[in-house]
Amino acid sequence: MSKPKVGFYWCASCGGCEEAVVDLAEDILKVVAAVDIVFWPVALDFKRSDVEAMKDGEMAVCFVNGAIRTSEQEEMAHLMRRKSGLIVAFGSCSHLGGIPGLANMNDRESILRRVYRDVPSVANPDGTLPQERCEVPQGHLTLPQLYDSVSTLDQTIKVDYYLPGCPPPVKLIAEAVTAILEGKLPEPGSVLAPNVAMCDECPRKDSKPDKLLIGAFKRPHEILIDSEKCLLEQGLLCMGPVTRSGCGAACVSGNMPCTGCLGATDRVRDFGAKALSALASIADATDDTKIAQLMEGIVDPVGTFYRYSLPASSLYRRVQHDGNGDSRS
């Protein structure tokens, strides 16, 4: 019997998810022994035309990382969907929008202006901005369209499973691959990670007081972080209580607060709203002035609470008072 065919694709992402696949180390040999990797632009020389030549559903599974931000990524997502039996959204960006999703606080024009004109290190005397079409002596050149808003993979195509994390923890990847190979997948639509809060696997769990009250919010560079005590108790904005476990408390073990990359558990619909709620409730203040003062310690609320999930949130993006957003096919 021929081996199942597997593809990997990347959209708006940093490459860290590809790195996570390589981090399987020796285990990747077991994967290669069990499947045929037929598409993986970052590592193997297959082209889009090779995928187009496949029969529909020919690939057993395709792991797609990265958010959807350009017309090309959208097209490729649809192509992978057609050619693949299962689509796994791989990593925070395809799952929830990820760091690129924070671009939804801006819009295409302001981002292009900033990146190609206003940044002090840019030398662009003519103020040239990327164009979707450009005439050169040899003919015309085209670039994909950059969208106003970043979307998650499941806002673009139907997604069967999610592998959360920035990047997904190696243990979860290995378990997911095993589940696929052994045909022991959970219900479609599931996130392939435990459905409990990160605090549950936190090595500092026992140091968390019964009644947690924060007198002042701190940023990691402002204090000497005690490596044993609950980070929330130390005033740091740790997203552990709202974040799904499965990472083995990696950041907390490195003495840094959890930033919430695995997203929330199944009971939560809007990660940022829940994170905001959890942290506001344990602020130790009852009068307006004191509360206002305390909350000033949270410097960038949207960037903190929606760091990985703005496109997946109820509001999806910042309201554009002067525009009407994208029109997509």
Added chain:
Amino acid sequence: MSDQFEPKIVAFFCNWCTYLAADLAGTSRMKYAPNIRVIRLMCSGRVDPQFVFDAFAKGADAVLIGGCHPGDCHYQEGNYKALRRVHLLKRVLKEMGIEEDRFRLEWISASEGEKVRSVVNDMVAKVKALGPLRLTPRPFPQVIPAEPSALVAAMVMGGAQ
């Protein structure tokens, strides 16, 4: 249909104070703007920020939260939790491009039917001046479940946290 914009305002009122105040306003035949849709919760501390974002995302032009005065919470400190969340929520909503006048927290005790009237009238006037909240249309179809979502079910169940 009149051309004038009639805002839709979702109001989360606590069972013990503000909801009774609204009830009092009604039995006292006080007239106030009919733009609010009241959802009764057991406590203003039960207002999950998800409800607020959800209301805006599903078409509310403004959201009002009403609770017991500080010190009067039926559950001791639910309204303080609401107050702390509201402080942060206001900042997030502002950053998300939603004007300040579209979100309000008021302490209204069971005897303050008159305050329900003045707060609602004032809020409706301010939101009318702002016009409809036009969220940027999503580039993909937004899925609004036909059945009451788990979130709505949770709201119906009530109960303070």
